[in-house]
Amino acid sequence: xxxxxxxxxxxxxxxxxxxxxxxxxxxxxxxxxxxxxxxxxxxxxxxxxxxxxxxxxxxxxxxxxxxxxxxxxxxxxxxxxxxxxxxxxxxxxxxxxxxxxxxxxxxxxx
Amino acid sequence: xxxxxxxxxxxxxxxxxxxxxxxxxxxxxxxxxxxxxxxxxxxxxxxxxxxxxxxxxxxxxxxxxxxxxxxxxxxxxxxxxxxxxxxxxxxxxxxxxxxxxxxxxxxxxxx
Numbered sequence: 001x002x003x004x005x006x007x008x009x010x011x012x013x014x015x016x017x018x019x020x021x022x023x024x025x026x027x028x029x030x031x032x033x034x035x036x037x038x039x040x041x042x043x044x045x046x047x048x049x050x051x052x053x054x055x056x057x058x059x060x061x062x063x064x065x066x067x068x069x070x071x072x073x074x075x076x077x078x079x080x081x082x083x084x085x086x087x088x089x090x091x092x093x094x095x096x097x098x099x100x101x102x103x104x105x106x107x108x109x110x
Numbered sequence: 111x112x113x114x115x116x117x118x119x120x121x122x123x124x125x126x127x128x129x130x131x132x133x134x135x136x137x138x139x140x141x142x143x144x145x146x147x148x149x150x151x152x153x154x155x156x157x158x159x160x161x162x163x164x165x166x167x168x169x170x171x172x173x174x175x176x177x178x179x180x181x182x183x184x185x186x187x188x189x190x191x192x193x194x195x196x197x198x199x200x201x202x203x204x205x206x207x208x209x210x211x212x213x214x215x216x217x218x219x220x221x
Contacts, residue, residue, distance in 0.1 A: 043200045043212025100153035
């Protein structure tokens, strides 16, 4: 299973765009890239998933370059409620064995 | 309507006791999971059941025994609790090839 590396923490201010980059140099051909968000005292919540190029949904965008060795989660115009830990995962499919790393602790300031 | 619900939310007990954590999902998913999140916040998968059959069994002490009476339930029974079992336990569910949905966790504290 591909290992992921992401910053331990990031700071931002309300209204800014936040980009969190994840490295996954050993990603396999069949692997997908998935991001989860976790608030204190809650379980992780699925944000977005992609295989290549760009994926966008109502909460975030995911940019994946052609070599797929990294990915960037983009959160447009963050608010205080976006303060959470963000996990980047690489796995064969969304089901079964998810391997969570240490995540990126995002702090959004007023 | 809670999609994945765990009970109890908090569990405080003494070493050596036996306890159970219950999990129910109303999403119609066919696969359910148990994860453990330790004090350093690392989430690790413990077990997974697909259609009531065990499909993932990580290196977990055999004091931990999952039980799936039906597709909507996956309970976790822990015998002879130890101090190192203190953690937050998360239940999750999914359809094959779809993202997992997590409950809000059960915080287990061993005295």
